[in-house]
Amino acid sequence: MGKIEIPFIKYSEKTMEIMQNPGLLLVSVGKNGQPNVMAIGWGLIGVIWRKPVFIVAVRPSRYTYKLIEETGDFTVNVPSKDMSDVVEYCGTVSGRDHDKFKEKNLKAVPSKHVKSPIIDQCPINYECKVIYKTKLEPASIPEDVKSLFYPGNDYHTLYFGEILIVHADEEMITKKL
Amino acid sequence: MGKIEIPFIKYSEKTMEIMQNPGLLLVSVGKNGQPNVMAIGWGLIGVIWRKPVFIVAVRPSRYTYKLIEETGDFTVNVPSKDMSDVVEYCGTVSGRDHDKFKEKNLKAVPSKHVKSPIIDQCPINYECKVIYKTKLEPASIPEDVKSLFYPGNDYHTLYFGEILIVHADEEMITKKL
Numbered sequence: 545m546g547k548i549e550i551p552f553i554k555y556s557e558k559t560m561e562i563m564q565n566p567g568l569l570l571v572s573v574g575k576n577g578q579p580n581v582m583a584i585g586w587g588l589i590g591v592i593w594r595k596p597v598f599i600v601a602v603r604p605s606r607y608t609y610k611l612i613e614e615t616g617d618f619t620v621n622v623p624s625k626d627m628s629d630v631v632e633y634c635g636t637v638s639g640r641d642h643d644k645f646k647e648k649n650l651k652a653v654p655s656k657h658v659k660s661p662i663i664d665q666c667p668i669n670y671e672c673k674v675i676y677k678t679k680l681e682p683a684s685i686p687e688d689v690k691s692l693f694y695p696g697n698d699y700h701t702l703y704f705g706e707i708l709i710v711h712a713d714e715e716m717i718t719k720k721l
Numbered sequence: 722m723g724k725i726e727i728p729f730i731k732y733s734e735k736t737m738e739i740m741q742n743p744g745l746l747l748v749s750v751g752k753n754g755q756p757n758v759m760a761i762g763w764g765l766i767g768v769i770w771r772k773p774v775f776i777v778a779v780r781p782s783r784y785t786y787k788l789i790e791e792t793g794d795f796t797v798n799v800p801s802k803d804m805s806d807v808v809e810y811c812g813t814v815s816g817r818d819h820d821k822f823k824e825k826n827l828k829a830v831p832s833k834h835v836k837s838p839i840i841d842q843c844p845i846n847y848e849c850k851v852i853y854k855t856k857l858e859p860a861s862i863p864e865d866v867k868s869l870f871y872p873g874n875d876y877h878t879l880y881f882g883e884i885l886i887v888h889a890d891e892e893m894i895t896k897k898l
Binding site: 561563588589 | 741852855863
């Protein structure tokens with residue numbers, strides 16, 4: 545069967561559900577061509593400027609931040625149920641000193657429209673090109689949020705990624721999501 | 722049957738679909754207690770800071786902008802199929818000189834957690850409290866987007882509304898969405 549192109553809205557509910565538990569896999573790539581993957585539990589899907597958009601939040605301290613700044617794109621990959629250990633691992637170690645693709649036997653497949661690859665084992669993949677970014681402004685963040693998430697002043701940058709294509713393997717989705 | 726509380730994720734796909742055609746109804750209220758409704762075709766649903774969030778974009782020239790600035794909350798209402806003329810009307814005239822609730826026989830029902838009311842006739846309603854806002858930064862907007870949407874430099878403010886509750890009438894959804 546393999547993967548087919550689907551409308552960006554289809555499975556957005558499923559994507560949000562899995563994002564909350566166990567998380568999604570955000571893939572980026574540096575100028576050197578080496579991809580990295582991090583786990584994300586936050587993100588938004590919708591429309592702005594008539595474009596389908598996936599917003600992700602990345603702290604400047606993350607290796608992924610450096611990569612997205614270098615190449616200006618990313619992919620969001622929805623893991624299957626049997627990949628929760630991968631998500632946990634990707635949320636624990638940094639790509640600065642780990643090749644998580646290799647260590648977790650993830651297969652990086654070239655994307656159709658962006659430099660960052662997609663993860664073959666993930667049933668749903670979003671290819672996104674950054675069309676806007678904004679650093680969270682400390683003065684506008686509620687105090688309780690600030691003390692909970694920003695004791696080190698490491699404020700996220702929000703990357704607005706235009707969703708250029710969504711791939712989905714519907715058989716895998718039925719069996720493994 | 723009436724409305725029940727549902728998880729914020731449920732019907733987010735449906736909401737995005739209707740947002741794109743014919744649009745959603747964004748309700749706000751001023752200090753004077755008078756509600757206003759505008760049509761929106763853009764918006765994002767997701768999670769940030771572990772909170773469910775609905776992002777809406779409002780230009781400073783809009784009457785809704787003044788109201789959200791005054792009270793800090795809004796509701797997003799998903800119209801039924803037979804309300805597309807209402808959506809069109811609400812996207813055409815301004816609340817500064819029109820009482821659109823009255824003119825379109827919309828019934829404003831008090832919200833549970835925010836000052837802005839919800840629209841009774843809409844099968845799904847999101848109650849949102851602004852927890853973050855950011856004005857779009859011209860220098861970060863792609864040139865083609867700028868010339869298409871901002872010839873008058875009227876850049877949107879993005880309001881991040883924490884979704885405090887979602888109401889849905891599942892019978893109405895089945896019959897009228």
